[in-house]
Amino acid sequence: MGNRSSTAKIVEMHSLAQWNEKLASTKQSNKLLVMDFSATWCGPCKWMEPAIEEYANTYPDVEFIKIDVDTLADVAREYKVEAMPTFVLIKKGKEIARLTGAKKSELRNLIERHRNSN
Amino acid sequence: MAVSGFEGFEKRLELHFFGDIDEDDNMLGLRLLEFESLEQVLFAVQCTVVSAVGNPFFDAYVLSESSLFVYPTKIIIKTCGTTQLLKSIPPLIHFANNLGLHLQTCRYTRGNFIFPKAQPFPHTSFKEEVVYIEQNIPINLCYRKASVMPSKLPAHSWHVFTATCLPPLEFPHEDAAFTVEVCMTELNRHLARQFFMKSGDGKTGDIGGKEMTELTGIDTINPGAFICDFAFDPCGYSMNGIDGDRYSTIHVTPEDGFSYASFECVGSVYDDPDDIVVTLKKAVQVFMPETVSVSTTGCSREVWTKVAHAFEPLGLKCRSFAMDEFPAAGTIVFQTFTAARRK
Numbered sequence: 001m002g003n004r005s006s007t008a009k010i011v012e013m014h015s016l017a018q019w020n021e022k023l024a025s026t027k028q029s030n031k032l033l034v035m036d037f038s039a040t041w042c043g044p045c046k047w048m049e050p051a052i053e054e055y056a057n058t059y060p061d062v063e064f065i066k067i068d069v070d071t072l073a074d075v076a077r078e079y080k081v082e083a084m085p086t087f088v089l090i091k092k093g094k095e096i097a098r099l100t101g102a103k104k105s106e107l108r109n110l111i112e113r114h115r116n117s118n
Numbered sequence: 119m120a121v122s123g124f125e126g127f128e129k130r131l132e133l134h135f136f137g138d139i140d141e142d143d144n145m146l147g148l149r150l151l152e153f154e155s156l157e158q159v160l161f162a163v164q165c166t167v168v169s170a171v172g173n174p175f176f177d178a179y180v181l182s183e184s185s186l187f188v189y190p191t192k193i194i195i196k197t198c199g200t201t202q203l204l205k206s207i208p209p210l211i212h213f214a215n216n217l218g219l220h221l222q223t224c225r226y227t228r229g230n231f232i233f234p235k236a237q238p239f240p241h242t243s244f245k246e247e248v249v250y251i252e253q254n255i256p257i258n259l260c261y262r263k264a265s266v267m268p269s270k271l272p273a274h275s276w277h278v279f280t281a282t283c284l285p286p287l288e289f290p291h292e293d294a295a296f297t298v299e300v301c302m303t304e305l306n307r308h309l310a311r312q313f314f315m316k317s318g319d320g321k322t323g324d325i326g327g328k329e330m331t332e333l334t335g336i337d338t339i340n341p342g343a344f345i346c347d348f349a350f351d352p353c354g355y356s357m358n359g360i361d362g363d364r365y366s367t368i369h370v371t372p373e374d375g376f377s378y379a380s381f382e383c384v385g386s387v388y389d390d391p392d393d394i395v396v397t398l399k400k401a402v403q404v405f406m407p408e409t410v411s412v413s414t415t416g417c418s419r420e421v422w423t424k425v426a427h428a429f430e431p432l433g434l435k436c437r438s439f440a441m442d443e444f445p446a447a448g449t450i451v452f453q454t455f456t457a458a459r460r461k
Contacts, residue, residue, distance in 0.1 A: 103169055
């Protein structure tokens with residue numbers, strides 16, 4: 001299973017200010033940011049959680065954040081999130097890829113493809 | 119026909135609940151079920167989640183052997199193979215009760231198994247299934263009916279059992295929705311081959327599923343739906359489509375000798391009846407089967423009349439028609455179609 005402190009690698013955004021700061025920080029490097037849009041009432045999101053934790057551990061060069069669509073509804077709307085979970089990949093402040101649905105293999109593929117890209 | 123093989127024909131269970139859905143819960147009802155509880159239910163049935171997606175209306179799971187849909191007040195599970203679907207009833211009722219929800223209606227339907235002898239308890243016969251359900255639902259669901267709807271083809275009949283605590287005049291048509299369940303056998307071999315993994319490809323799971331969805335045109339059946347798909351190794355395919363509060367689902371067993379595909383979707387009495395016919399035609403065209411059966415639950419006369427002619431352009435003629443009324447479900451119509459060139 002691995003050690004539980006791995007969950008510290010996935011930071012949940014609690015405010016718009018925190019999110020804006022995070023987005024701004026992506027412009028400082030070529031680091032890949034993976035946004036996980038989820039809802040507390042969405043079963044598929046819970047099913048996906050272990051996979052995301054695994055990827056956060058496997059790819060320490062990639063940053064993972066979690067956004068609750070009810071807490072930060074404006075951000076969810078801005079990124080046109082209609083179904084959950086939705087993953088949006090960001091580099092240098094821009095969306096470079098997205099995936100809708102709890103699709104474990106496809107998410108891994110996207111991360112592998114984009115983590116080192118420019 | 120092969121001596122033995124994978125059983126494509128599904129068993130389908132739909133459970134409706136009622137209870138005090140607190141305003142604070144945002145009317146979430148069954149969606150408040152812990153995922154661990156759902157896993158326990160699926161363990162009893164012997165299947166697992168392989169892909170999933172949720173929207174504001176419901177959660178949709180693609181399972182190792184079909185699909186699960188969780189709405190606030192209803193759960194639909196459809197499983198194929200040799201799963202023991204009815205074993206989901208006791209734990210589901212138990213977990214729902216913990217949420218203050220009580221069973222209102224139970225509906226169980228299935229076609230004919232291609233390999234009936236391979237089925238485990240309690241699915242060895244319809245009689246055994248009915249006895250099992252009756253032993254596991256509350257006695258206040260006192261309006262009950264079990265029936266086998268026939269066709270002219272011995273291999274195709276439609277088994278239905280419904281039970282409800284709602285008295286006849288109170289059967290709700292809260293959203294005037296109807297369900298359509300399509301079963302296809304003897305799929306066109308060339309088209310069925312698209313549901314086999316390409317050798318050496320290694321693309322299974324959600325990646326392989328996406329390719330199959332696009333290659334076969336399944337994504338054009340309802341372009342507005344979001345699709346969650348999955349390709350099985352070495353062959354087989356499943357998908358759930360979500361569009362607002364409506365689901366659709368397709369499952370394919372492509373092997374020659376026992377090939378099978380199912381398509382299920384939801385319609386509304388407020389839809390244009392031609393829409394459902396267009397959808398069904400598109401779905402059948404993906405597979406071009408030799409035999410199709412269509413069961414509609416709760417739709418208008420106009421819809422099932424149109425369905426009778428829906429596949430004529432595809433060379434499929436309606437061969438049988440059966441209609442019956444069931445508690446809570448309303449009118450169920452069962453029609454079968456075979457190639458026009460066959461007698």
